[in-house]
Amino acid sequence: MKLYDGGKIITGLVIFVGLMLSPFILGMAKPGEKPDPKTDTPEIQEMEEKDRKCVEPKEFMRTSHMVFIDSWRDQALRDGDRVYENSEGKEIDISLQNTCMKCHSNKKKFCDECHNYMAVKPYCWDCHIVPEEKEGGV
Numbered sequence: 001m002k003l004y005d006g007g008k009i010i011t012g013l014v015i016f017v018g019l020m021l022s023p024f025i026l027g028m029a030k031p032g033e034k035p036d037p038k039t040d041t042p043e044i045q046e047m048e049e050k051d052r053k054c055v056e057p058k059e060f061m062r063t064s065h066m067v068f069i070d071s072w073r074d075q076a077l078r079d080g081d082r083v084y085e086n087s088e089g090k091e092i093d094i095s096l097q098n099t100c101m102k103c104h105s106n107k108k109k110f111c112d113e114c115h116n117y118m119a120v121k122p123y124c125w126d127c128h129i130v131p132e133e134k135e136g137g138v
């Protein structure tokens with residue numbers, strides 16, 4: 001697995017989470033069976049190529065977005081601090097709906113495709129508003 005190559009490790013959290021999740025990460029790496037989450041939404045396509053990235057590096061997001069969103073929620077609700085400074089020093093508004101889902105407005109082809117494959121069903125959408133579905137390629 002290349003996910004844990006030196007430079008890619010951001011924090012000890014990644015290692016911890018990675019170890020906890022390694023069984024399914026390895027499972028996801030089976031050739032031919034991987035879901036293919038699309039990041040070609042209108043919002044993302046409008047970005048300049050050099051800026052076309054997630055709030056943190058892709059590898060980190062892939063393995064750790066669950067704990068990452070949890071820490072966002074804690075920071076926003078427990079600490080009342082709704083601005084996240086990412087590893088590049090960029091300030092980002094903490095919002096599931098207005099930040100994550102603004103870029104990933106193709107929830108079905110992105111979040112759901114992966115989650116269905118892994119048989120996870122986050123309960124977030126019981127309360128949080130599902131974005132209007134916007135796919136790429138238009």
Ligand code: HEC
Pocket residue numbers: 037039044052053054055058061062065069096099100101103104
């Ligand atoms: C500014 C637009 C933007 C925002 C905001 C954003 N993302 Fe992303 N996200 C992207 C892009 C672009 C990629 C693909 C990056 C790449 O290919 O290097 C990506 C990749 C990912 C991946 C990895 C997908 C894969 O193929 O493994 C996950 C998971 C993810 N994002 C979840 C989230 C979550 C959760 C949030 C909110 C905390 C979020 N993103 C916020 C643009 C965004």
Ligand code: HEC
Pocket residue numbers: 021024037062065066069100101104107110111112114115118120121122123124
């Ligand atoms: C590359 C695949 C992939 C993509 C894309 C992805 N997820 Fe996930 N997500 C997972 C996996 C795998 C888990 C299960 C982790 C576990 O079992 O601990 C998960 C778990 C979660 C959880 C925790 C659920 C729980 O019940 O513990 C949340 C919240 C979540 N994802 C939100 C999102 C959101 C929001 C998006 C879209 C912006 C997204 N994910 C996109 C793979 C993905």
Ligand code: HEC
Pocket residue numbers: 069070072073076077094095096097122123124125126127128
């Ligand atoms: C029982 C209803 C409910 C559920 C279920 C729920 N949330 Fe929330 N969430 C809220 C409320 C209410 C707020 C506070 C909104 C505010 O003050 O802006 C909030 C705020 C947040 C925030 C910070 C601010 C924002 O606008 O995004 C994050 C991040 C978040 N939730 C993530 C999640 C995730 C991830 C899940 C699923 C694992 C989840 N929530 C499930 C009700 C819920």
